[in-house]
Structures are given as structure tokens and as C-alpha cells.
Amino acid sequence: MGNSVGGVLSGVNPFDYNPSSPITLFLFQTCLILLMCNLLHMVIGRLRQPKVISEVIAGVILGPTVFGQIPNYTNTVFPKESIPGLNLTSNLGIILFMFFLGLEVDTEFIKKHIKTALSIGIISLAFPFGCGCLLAIPLFHTYANQDPTARHVKFTVFMVFIAVSISVTAFPVLCRILNELRLIKDRAGIVVLAAGIINDILGWILLALSVILSNSESDPVNTVYILLCTFGWFLLYFYPLKYFLRWALIKANELDRPTPSPFATMCILFLMFISAYFTDIIGVHPIFGAFIAGLIVPRDNNYVVKLAERMEDIPNIVLIPIYFAVAGLNVDLTLLNEGRDWGYVFASIGVAISAKVVSGTAVAKLHGLYFREAAAVGILMSCKGIVEIVVLTVGYNAGIISRKIFGMFILMALVSTFVTTPLTQLVYTDEYRKKIQQKINKNTDSDNEKSLFESEDVIIEDSEVHSLEKFEQIRTFYPSEVITIINSVDSIPPNLELLDLLISGRSCSMKSIHNTQENMVSRKSSVSTLKSRSNRIKKFLSPHKEEMELSMATIAEAPSSFDAIIPLKAVHLRMLTERTADLLQSSAYYNDDPQFTASTDSVLQIFDIFSRISKLPFSSDVIFSTVREKATNIVSMDYNETDVILISLKGIMLMGKNNLVLNDEYSSFDGIYSHILGVNELSSSFFQTIAASLKAHFLLHITNSSGKLVVDRFKIKSFNLLLPNPNLSSSDYFAIHTLIAICYGELRNGHSLHATIFVNSKNAELSNMLRDLFSNDDWLDISILNIVTIDTTLSETSESSSFIDSVMDSGLINKYDIEESTFIIPEHLFSKYDPFNEEVKETILHAANKKFNVLVAHYNYHNTNFKKSESIS
Structure with a gap:
């Protein structure tokens, strides 16, 4: 005992299992399991596979199949005496998991889609169940009751369990796949969710039945008693206790709290443990009691989401991975040493997938879905995942199936889960989804379903106003919609500030502007309104009130494209993790209303309020995405080629004890580029994917002044446009x-600003071109727009000097007021191989070191080759 207390310093071997101190080996086993699970998921997760696959495979590797072949490995790391401790911990985790699974069942959603849910859910369960019964016949005669020391299993019990294993659908994994493939609000996704909930509930009922039959097979009368007790317990929880819990939570103001109180959380956990205990002692299984307890928690005000957020981290991170890894430890694939064994493996995989696909596709087709759309429903319903592993583990621990059959069906579960995502993508492609959506829209009554953006006062069918391939089109161009991507809460303030300048407060519809522009006679002014010596377009904000009022009246009388009402769409890019709270929140958006807005998302509510104040047409969407899939989900969302996609990202954050900027400077673009990707949680290929696939105009806003506590709100803002290209292209015009x-936005808001265009000396006539182009727009007379030519001769002969270097060396930039200023620079090519050209890279690098903001502008060429206009010099 003394040596045991002294530990390794006293010569104790930590791998010798000590029943009086089992925690020592348990901690090592836990570390090993979690390490293996997460290392595998780093690889398997890239294939868009759920974490449960990594956890089970980790268990298989750590078990007798792989590492178990090492001499003395199993007796040292996983001795038989230590397994009960792992089982106890993992069973606690699976009880909590089943409680979370009960939280995910939305009875109101089932009622809304009751016809679809019942028909597809029941038939997609019944047909595979029948196929499983047929498969059970040869399996029973070949493998059942072969071990004389094991319990004797009746055929009926064995058949029911095999049929359940073949017919279940993993609802949690299904929700995650629907989110990753962005099907959560598609017609096919709604059908799958409705059917999946019913399928899941019926599957658990059938599993409970098989366990009851197994535990009471010696006395059939006990089966009736257990069933009656289980049903009575369900009625007790689902009716009086459910309503009492909701009443108590309302009385205690719990449903309105941002986070459930510790007392309320403890009470709900107490109800869960009591329910699990009762179902266990009557001979069912504790997981069913936990599932019943999860069903009664009220969903008002997203209370289930708040509860899951408070409770789930430790179970999801530690306990549940141990459960699935232990399931993998029980798999011994070396037992499958005969040809017939692998024949049954492939047969079970084929039956499990094909039975689900055929039944799900047939019923979905009867409900009016197109064939490939219905096929996607069938494929998604074939997903096994977490639920199948739990079912198999329950059956194995109950002695219904042997270790050999357990290994066969674990392989079936892994394969059927693994192929769900790629088969769905193969059958239900993004192009096909868009065609389906167009057909659905055509079949919809336009009078009843007309969107705000489709009203006559907003949309005009004229491609010229959305084109920007000539210098003259700068004056008439406007995007059909601005779609702003919110990647993090920190990006909201700079995002709103930029939107307020670009599109807020406009008063004229696009149709009226179009008509006004058609009636205007375009001509060039023969009298210069520019001061040639300073290249300045008039004065900014005359101190005389009369001049200001006259100017504002002129704006109202002579609308331009800069006054056009442009719809705003806000897309919240939310992180999708393995957490139950994320799945619960995402499932809250399986709304089939195409005009769904920000009613349930606090971030989108901010933009909704902004659009109301600005009187802008507004729509919104939520995309749940992993880090790797962010770019893919952005380019695959619904948009037009004439839209502008605005992405605001964090750059250098102000930090430190006194909120000061750290003195460290970045010496190369690669350093700041890596920092931007990291701080915004973006993948290394984010911009490459955007550049390769985005078919809309693009604005990238990088803010390097976030986190500053003291901001001078009265400080005159500075906007500087860099035009380093000697041959101006559409991206330059867009900038x-x-x-x-x-x-124009600053003028409209009555604010002061400094605006300067730094242009390549080869385009020295830009000031005259702008003067002639806007000669009919009197509102521009009260704007300061300094145009400065930069001699690029020296930078062309020097390898180290860039256009931004020349601008900084010109002495025209006040180095003390540069913070919070914004530099706009066009990106011409935006190539998938190298998204940013050297000038843009240098500007982003200078912005990080000097703490100013950058706005990168790229004009989409609609999938044509790179175009450029002739030099205007």
C-alpha cells in the first residue's frame, strides 16, 4: 500500500491495474482514446464524415484487430479488470446522449408535416425491417447459439434485433449531413427531417421491444408487464409531468433567461436520471428512460438549445467518444476468417443501403418529388451512424448477438454512414438542385408568392445598368443586390458602417432612376468644373446652411444610380461543430418559408433593424458550416451574377493591457495572410475556392482597427483609392x-470626409474623364475628390518598390491620421492559383503594419476571359 501511494517514484508500475485505485489506468486509457479519436478525425473529417466514424475506427485500431496483435498489449493497456470502469463512464455518456437526442425531437414540426413524416418514416422503416427479418434467417442458423457457454437466444428475439439494426436511421448524423450539404431548408431536406424523426422514434421503440423480449423470454407474461410499465411511464412523463415542468419553468421565469439556472438544470437532470433508473430496473434499458426525459423539455424560446449548450461539452468531448471507442474495442475483425463471414458482411451492407434507398425513393416519389430528389431522400435515410452503433452495443451487451455478428454489423454501420454524403452529392448535385428550385418557383402562383424583390418598382430587366465594362458605365452601374457575409460578431460594426455608406438611406426605386436616365441628354461639359491645379472636384460641405439645403434638394430632384434602392441580404456564417446545440439551432431553420428572415438569429436581427431604419428591402439566411466548408458554402448559395458579395474580416486586433497595438510588424504578406485566416477561422484554401467558383462581384473588407476603446467619432474619415494599373479594367471602374x-453616402449623412484617388501617371486624364462623366450630376459639386497622379517610373525599375510604397513616400498621406482610414484597391484577375496580385498583397501588408483598413474590389467577368479597356491616357 505504501508503494501504491508513492507512485512511480516508489517503483510502482502505472500499467498494473489496482482495483483500489482504478483511476490511474483509466486516465491513461482516456488520454489514449481521445488522442486516437481526434487524430483520425483530422483526416476522416476532411471527407465530410461525422466524428462517430473516427471514434469507432479508433476503438477498432486500439482493440484486438490491430494493436491487440502486439504481444501483451491488451493485458497491459486494456486488461479485462479495467473494462467495467470504461463501461460505467461510457454508459453515463450514452445516457446523456440519449437525453440530448430526445431534445432534438420537434413534435410541432412532426405535426406540421404529419402526412409526409408518417408515410415515408413508417414505410422506410417497415420495408428494411422485413428485409432484415429475411436476412436474420440464415444468420441465425449460421452463427446463433454456437457458444455453449453463452446464453441461448430465441429466433424471434434475434430476428427482431437484426431487423431493427437494418432499418434504423441516425437522426443526429442526418441533421449534420443536411447542414453540411445545405439541404436543411430544401424540399428534400424537410422531407428527410420529418421522416427521420418518425423513423428514429419507431426504431427506439422496436429496440426496446427486442430488449424486453430478450430479458423476459423465460416468462412471456413478463413481456406484457414490462410493456405496460414502459407505456405507463411514458404517459406519466409525456402528459402530466411535461405540462407541470413547463408550468414550473414559466413560473420561475426560466424560459426567458439567456442561460438556464443551475437549479433548473439540476431538476431536469434529476428527472432524466430517475427515468433512466426506472426503465433499467423494469428490464428495458436506461437509455430509453433518458430519451423519454428529453422529449418533455419545452422548446419555447430555444430553451432546449440553451440547456444543451450548458450541459453537453464534457459528455460530447469525453464521455461519448469513450462509448463509441469501447464499442470499437469489442470489434475483433480477425474472427471474420471465413469466406461466408465476408459474404454476410457484404450482404448486410447491400440489404441495409438498398432497402432504405428503394423504399425511401418510392414513397418520396409518390409525394410528388422529382426522381433524383426522391433518390436523395432514400440515400439520406440509409444513414446509420450513431444510432446503429448504440443499437449494436445494446444487443451485444444483452447477449442477443455474438462478437462475430457484432463486428459484421459495425462494418455495415461504418460503410453505410461513410457513403451517405458522397452518394447524395452524386445524385443530387448543386446544378440539379437549382433546376429543381426553378421548376418549383414556376409552379408557384406568382400573385401569392411574389417576393419583395420581384415587385415592379424594384426590378428592371436591363443588363446595361448592371454592366461595368466601360468607363462611361460608372455613372449608371448598380448591383442587383448586396449580400453581406457575417463570419463573426467582431465584423458587424465595420460591416454596418460600410453598408451605411454604400446603400443606406437611398430614396429612389431602380425603375424611376432608369426612366430618369433615359430622358436625360448625355453631353460633355465644355466648361471645367475641376480645379486643374489640384485636380479637386469642388468644395466639401459649404459652411452656409442655405447651400447645404440647396444641395440636398438637388439630390432629391435629380436621382442617380447612387441613389438607387439596392436590396440587402445578410448571411450569417455560423460554425457547425459536433455539439448538439448546433444541431438543435440548425434544425430550427428547417423552415419551408422562402421569405424566412432574422426572427431567430440575434446577429441577423441587427441587420434586420438596420434595413428597416434604412428602408431597404431585406432578406437573410443562416449557413451552418465547418471551417473547411465555409468558402464552398458561400459560392454555392443562391445569388445572381450581378450581385455584390461583401465579406468583412478581422485583421490586426488592438490588444494589450491598455488596449494598445503590439509593436510587432509583419515583414511579408505570408505572415499577415496566415494571421487573417487564423483569426477569422478560415481554411488555407478559402480565397482560392472563392476565386475559382464565385460568379458575382466581390468586396473584401479587412479591418485593422477593431477593439479600439477610444474612437474619435468626430474625426474626418479618409478614403483613398489606389489605381496602380496603367490600363484600367472593369475592376478599376468598380473600385x-x-x-x-x-x-455620396457621407454627403447624404451630412458627414465630413477626405477622398483621394491615387492614379498611375499613365492615366493622368482621369480627372477630366470623371468631370465629363458626372457633368449632369449636381450633387457631386459638393464633394471633395482629390486626384493625385503617381509617377510609377521609379517603381517599375525597382523590384522592391510597389504602388502603395510610392503613395506613402509621396508625403500626401498623414501618417498620424492614417489609422481608421480605408484604402480601396482593385483586384483584376482574382485567380484561383493566386487570388491576390502583388499590389493588393503589398497594400494588405502595409495596412496591417500601419493599422488602416483595406477594401479589395473585384468585378466579375461572368466567366469570360479577362477583359481590359484601352488606357484612358
Whole structure:
């Protein structure tokens, strides 16, 4: 005992299992299991596979199949005496998991889609159940009751269990797959969710029945008693106790709290443990009691989400992975040493997948879905995942199936889960989904379903106003919609500030502007309104009130494209993890209303309020995405080629004890690029994917002044446009249009600003071109727009000097007021191989070191080759 207390310093071997101190070996086993699970998921997760696959495979590797072949490995690391401790911990985790699974069942959603849910859910369960019964016949005669020391199993019990194993659907994994494939609000996704909930509930009922039959097979009368007790317990919880719990939570104001109180959480956990204990002592299984307890928690005000957020981290991170790894430890694939064994493996895989696909596709087709759409429903319903592993583990521990059959069906579960995502993507492609959506929209009554954006006052069918391939089109261009991507809460303030300048407060519909522009006679002014010496377009904000009022009246009388009402769409890019709370929140968006807005998302509510104040047409969406899938989900969302996609990202954050900027500077673009990807939780290929697939105009806003506590709200804002290209292209025109729109927005808000265009000396006539282009727009007379030519001769002969270096060396930038200023720079090519050209890279690098903001503008060429206009010099 003394040596035991002294530990390894006293010569104790930590791998010798000590029943009086089992925690020592348990901690090592836990570390090993979690390490293996997460290392595998780093690889398998890239294939868009759920974490349960990594956890089970980790158990298989750590078990007798792989590492178990090492001499003395199993007796040292996983001795038989230590397994009960792992089982106890893992069973606690699975009880909590089943409680969370009960939280996910939305009875209101089932009622809304009751016809679809019952028909597809029942038939997609019944047909595979029948196929499983047929498969059970040869399996029973070949493998059942072969071990004389094991318990004797009746055929009926064995048949019911095999049929359940073949017919279940993993609802939690299904929700995650629907989120990753962005099917959660598609017609096929709604059908799958409704059917999956029913399938899941019926599957658990059948599993409970098989366990009851197994535990009471010696006395059939006990089966009736157990069934009656289980049904009575369910009625007790689902009716009086459910309503009492809701009443008590309302009385205690729990449903309105942002986080459930410790007392309320303890009471709900107490109800869960009591229910699990009761179902265990009557001979069912504790997981069914936990599932029943999860069903009664009220869903008002997203209370189930708040409860899951408070409770789930430790079970999901530690306990549940141990459960699935222990299931893998029980798999010994070396037992499958005969040809017939692998024949049954492939047969079970084929029956499990094909029975689900055939039944799900047939019933979905009868409900009016198109064939490939219905096939996607069938494929998704074939997903096994977590639920199948739990079912098999329950059956194995109950002695219904042997270790050999357990290994066969674990392989079936892994394969059927693994192929669900790629088969769905193969059958139900993004292009096909868009065609389906177009057909659905055509079949919808346009009078009843017309969107705000489809009203006559907003949309005009004229491609010229959305085109920006000539310099003259700067004046008439406007995007059909601005779609802003919210990647993090920190990006909201700079995002709203930029939107306020670009599109807020506009008063004229696009149709009226179009008509006004058609009636205007375009001409060039022969009298210069520019001061040629300073290249300045008039004064900014005359101190005389009369001039200000006259200017504002002029804006109202002569609308331009800069006054056009542009719809705003906010897309919240939320992180999708393995957490139950994320799945619960995502399932809250399986709303089939196409005009769904920000009613349940606090971030989108901010943009909803902003659009109401600004009187802008508004829509919103939520995309749950992993880090790897963010770019893919952005480019695959619904948008037009004439839209502008605005992404605001965090750059250098202000930090430190006194909120000061750290003195460290980045010496290369690669350093700041890596920092931007990391701080915004973006994958290394994020911009490459955007550049390769995005078919809309693109604005990238990088903010390097976030986190500053003291901001001078009265400080004159500075916007600087960099035009280093000697031959101006559409992206340059887009950047010029953006700067002028910002100037107009500041004028409209009555604010002061400094706006400067730094242009390549080969385009020295830009000031005259702008003067002639806007000669009919009197509102521009009260804007400051300094145009400065930069001699690029020296930078062309020097390898180290860039356009931004020349601008900084010109002495025209106040180095003390540069913070919080914004530099706009066009990106011409935006190539998938190297998204940013050297000038953009240098500007982003300078912005990080000097703490100013960057706005990168790219004009989409609609999948044509790179175009550029002739030099305007």
C-alpha cells in the first residue's frame, strides 16, 4: 500500500491495474482514446464524415484487430479488470446522449408535416425491417447459439434485433449531413427531417421491444408487464409531468433567461436520471428512460438549445467518444476468417443501403418529388451512424448477438454512414438542385408568392445598368443586390458602417432612376468644373446652411444610380461543430418559408433593424458550416451574377493591457495572410475556392482597427483609392464606383470626409474623364475628390518598390491620421492559383503594419476571359 501511494517514484508500475485505485489506468486509457479519436478525425473529417466514424475506427485500431496483435498489449493497456470502469463512464455518456437526442425531437414540426413524416418514416422503416427479418434467417442458423457457454437466444428475439439494426436511421448524423450539404431548408431536406424523426422514434421503440423480449423470454407474461410499465411511464412523463415542468419553468421565469439556472438544470437532470433508473430496473434499458426525459423539455424560446449548450461539452468531448471507442474495442475483425463471414458482411451492407434507398425513393416519389430528389431522400435515410452503433452495443451487451455478428454489423454501420454524403452529392448535385428550385418557383402562383424583390418598382430587366465594362458605365452601374457575409460578431460594426455608406438611406426605386436616365441628354461639359491645379472636384460641405439645403434638394430632384434602392441580404456564417446545440439551432431553420428572415438569429436581427431604419428591402439566411466548408458554402448559395458579395474580416486586433497595438510588424504578406485566416477561422484554401467558383462581384473588407476603446467619432474619415494599373479594367471602374458611392453616402449623412484617388501617371486624364462623366450630376459639386497622379517610373525599375510604397513616400498621406482610414484597391484577375496580385498583397501588408483598413474590389467577368479597356491616357 505504501508503494501504491508513492507512485512511480516508489517503483510502482502505472500499467498494473489496482482495483483500489482504478483511476490511474483509466486516465491513461482516456488520454489514449481521445488522442486516437481526434487524430483520425483530422483526416476522416476532411471527407465530410461525422466524428462517430473516427471514434469507432479508433476503438477498432486500439482493440484486438490491430494493436491487440502486439504481444501483451491488451493485458497491459486494456486488461479485462479495467473494462467495467470504461463501461460505467461510457454508459453515463450514452445516457446523456440519449437525453440530448430526445431534445432534438420537434413534435410541432412532426405535426406540421404529419402526412409526409408518417408515410415515408413508417414505410422506410417497415420495408428494411422485413428485409432484415429475411436476412436474420440464415444468420441465425449460421452463427446463433454456437457458444455453449453463452446464453441461448430465441429466433424471434434475434430476428427482431437484426431487423431493427437494418432499418434504423441516425437522426443526429442526418441533421449534420443536411447542414453540411445545405439541404436543411430544401424540399428534400424537410422531407428527410420529418421522416427521420418518425423513423428514429419507431426504431427506439422496436429496440426496446427486442430488449424486453430478450430479458423476459423465460416468462412471456413478463413481456406484457414490462410493456405496460414502459407505456405507463411514458404517459406519466409525456402528459402530466411535461405540462407541470413547463408550468414550473414559466413560473420561475426560466424560459426567458439567456442561460438556464443551475437549479433548473439540476431538476431536469434529476428527472432524466430517475427515468433512466426506472426503465433499467423494469428490464428495458436506461437509455430509453433518458430519451423519454428529453422529449418533455419545452422548446419555447430555444430553451432546449440553451440547456444543451450548458450541459453537453464534457459528455460530447469525453464521455461519448469513450462509448463509441469501447464499442470499437469489442470489434475483433480477425474472427471474420471465413469466406461466408465476408459474404454476410457484404450482404448486410447491400440489404441495409438498398432497402432504405428503394423504399425511401418510392414513397418520396409518390409525394410528388422529382426522381433524383426522391433518390436523395432514400440515400439520406440509409444513414446509420450513431444510432446503429448504440443499437449494436445494446444487443451485444444483452447477449442477443455474438462478437462475430457484432463486428459484421459495425462494418455495415461504418460503410453505410461513410457513403451517405458522397452518394447524395452524386445524385443530387448543386446544378440539379437549382433546376429543381426553378421548376418549383414556376409552379408557384406568382400573385401569392411574389417576393419583395420581384415587385415592379424594384426590378428592371436591363443588363446595361448592371454592366461595368466601360468607363462611361460608372455613372449608371448598380448591383442587383448586396449580400453581406457575417463570419463573426467582431465584423458587424465595420460591416454596418460600410453598408451605411454604400446603400443606406437611398430614396429612389431602380425603375424611376432608369426612366430618369433615359430622358436625360448625355453631353460633355465644355466648361471645367475641376480645379486643374489640384485636380479637386469642388468644395466639401459649404459652411452656409442655405447651400447645404440647396444641395440636398438637388439630390432629391435629380436621382442617380447612387441613389438607387439596392436590396440587402445578410448571411450569417455560423460554425457547425459536433455539439448538439448546433444541431438543435440548425434544425430550427428547417423552415419551408422562402421569405424566412432574422426572427431567430440575434446577429441577423441587427441587420434586420438596420434595413428597416434604412428602408431597404431585406432578406437573410443562416449557413451552418465547418471551417473547411465555409468558402464552398458561400459560392454555392443562391445569388445572381450581378450581385455584390461583401465579406468583412478581422485583421490586426488592438490588444494589450491598455488596449494598445503590439509593436510587432509583419515583414511579408505570408505572415499577415496566415494571421487573417487564423483569426477569422478560415481554411488555407478559402480565397482560392472563392476565386475559382464565385460568379458575382466581390468586396473584401479587412479591418485593422477593431477593439479600439477610444474612437474619435468626430474625426474626418479618409478614403483613398489606389489605381496602380496603367490600363484600367472593369475592376478599376468598380473600385471608382465604390469610392463615389461612399462619398455620396457621407454627403447624404451630412458627414465630413477626405477622398483621394491615387492614379498611375499613365492615366493622368482621369480627372477630366470623371468631370465629363458626372457633368449632369449636381450633387457631386459638393464633394471633395482629390486626384493625385503617381509617377510609377521609379517603381517599375525597382523590384522592391510597389504602388502603395510610392503613395506613402509621396508625403500626401498623414501618417498620424492614417489609422481608421480605408484604402480601396482593385483586384483584376482574382485567380484561383493566386487570388491576390502583388499590389493588393503589398497594400494588405502595409495596412496591417500601419493599422488602416483595406477594401479589395473585384468585378466579375461572368466567366469570360479577362477583359481590359484601352488606357484612358
